[in-house]
Amino acid sequence: MSDCNHNCSSCASNCGERTEPQSLLKQHHVKANIGKVFGIVSGKGGVGKSMVTSQLAVTLRRMGYKVGVLDGDIMGPSIPKAFGIHEQASGTEDGMIPAVSSTGIQVMSTNLLLEHETDPVIWRGPVISGVAQQFWTDVIWDVDYLLIDMPPGTGDVTLSVFQSIPLNGVVMVTSPQELVSMVVEKTVNMANMMHVPMLGLVENMSYVLCPDCDKKIYLFGQGKTQEAAARHGLDVLAQMPIDPALAAVVDAGRIEDFQGNWLENVAKQLTK
Numbered sequence: 386m387s388d389c390n391h392n393c394s395s396c397a398s399n400c401g402e403r404t405e406p407q408s409l410l411k412q413h414h415v416k417a418n419i420g421k422v423f424g425i426v427s428g429k430g431g432v433g434k435s436m437v438t439s440q441l442a443v444t445l446r447r448m449g450y451k452v453g454v455l456d457g458d459i460m461g462p463s464i465p466k467a468f469g470i471h472e473q474a475s476g477t478e479d480g481m482i483p484a485v486s487s488t489g490i491q492v493m494s495t496n497l498l499l500e501h502e503t504d505p506v507i508w509r510g511p512v513i514s515g516v517a518q519q520f521w522t523d524v525i526w527d528v529d530y531l532l533i534d535m536p537p538g539t540g541d542v543t544l545s546v547f548q549s550i551p552l553n554g555v556v557m558v559t560s561p562q563e564l565v566s567m568v569v570e571k572t573v574n575m576a577n578m579m580h581v582p583m584l585g586l587v588e589n590m591s592y593v594l595c596p597d598c599d600k601k602i603y604l605f606g607q608g609k610t611q612e613a614a615a616r617h618g619l620d621v622l623a624q625m626p627i628d629p630a631l632a633a634v635v636d637a638g639r640i641e642d643f644q645g646n647w648l649e650n651v652a653k654q655l656t657k
């Protein structure tokens with residue numbers, strides 16, 4: 386190490402004298418213009434993480450912001466379908482260009498790279514993590530807010546996103562039953578260990594609204610949410626009902642038409 390200047394912060398060499406851990410954070414594409422970046426996480430699958438990510442993107446767009454969604458759920462991408470995007474992503478010599486929804490939301494997802502939407506993603510772990518990173522480093526985003534729909538749980542891709550993308554915070558999505566479980570705690574702990582601020586919790590499928598009297602029916606009991614969230618050190622930012630109309634707009638690729646303002650408080654947290 387003849388040319389060692391003993392300043393580890395400006396040196397990429399991993400020699401035995403290194404005293405500081407090396408950052409694994411990656412730069413976004415040189416031509417990209419990205420304001421803030423938020424991850425949407427969940428302890429396990431099927432709790433409505435993609436639903437919340439899409440609705441949050443629409444809510445921010447309705448507030449007038451430029452919004453992008455990076456579909457980090459590489460194996461089970463569902464964002465393009467919710468937005469009714471079926472064409473393949475395009476690219477130039479410079480980089481990848483995200484698809485754009487009918488209201489102007491930018492989207493990048495593995496499903497936009499496959500020849501057929503129904504093709505399985507038969508890639509090994511390291512390749513999958515690499516793709517999530519490339520959606521950050523190689524895509525020419527132009528957004529005020531980039532939302533990352535993370536894969537469920539605390540696996541490879543989640544870790545890779547936490548390590549390589551400078552997140553401004555994460556929002557946790559749970560269902561009422563999941564809130565009391567260990568998997569939520571694991572995800573909260575992972576964000577803490579990665580020093581990424583956990584902004585709070587969206588409880589999805591909290592209640593059903595009676596179509597006749599508008600009464601909220603809490604199928605899994607009421608009042609436990611605040612207590613369980615507090616145990617995890619989380620603020621409850623929103624509670625969303627189970628609403629067949631929501632599932633229907635997702636199935637029809639028309640999430641941008643959804644009615645409801647459940648996530649306005651979450652959007653305010655992200656934009657403040």
Ligand SMILES: Nc1ncnc2c1ncn2[C@@H]1O[C@H](COP(=O)(O)OP(=O)(O)OP(=O)(O)O)[C@@H](O)[C@H]1O
Pocket residue numbers: 427429430431432433434435436437458461463536537589590625626627628629631632635636
């Ligand atoms: N509040 C809701 N009301 C009605 N249907 C919902 C609601 N939330 C989610 N769904 C439906 O439940 C299914 C699972 O939701 P979603 O794909 O968002 O979950 P997820 O947590 O992202 O799952 P995964 O991580 O496994 O992809 C979807 O068909 C979605 O349309």
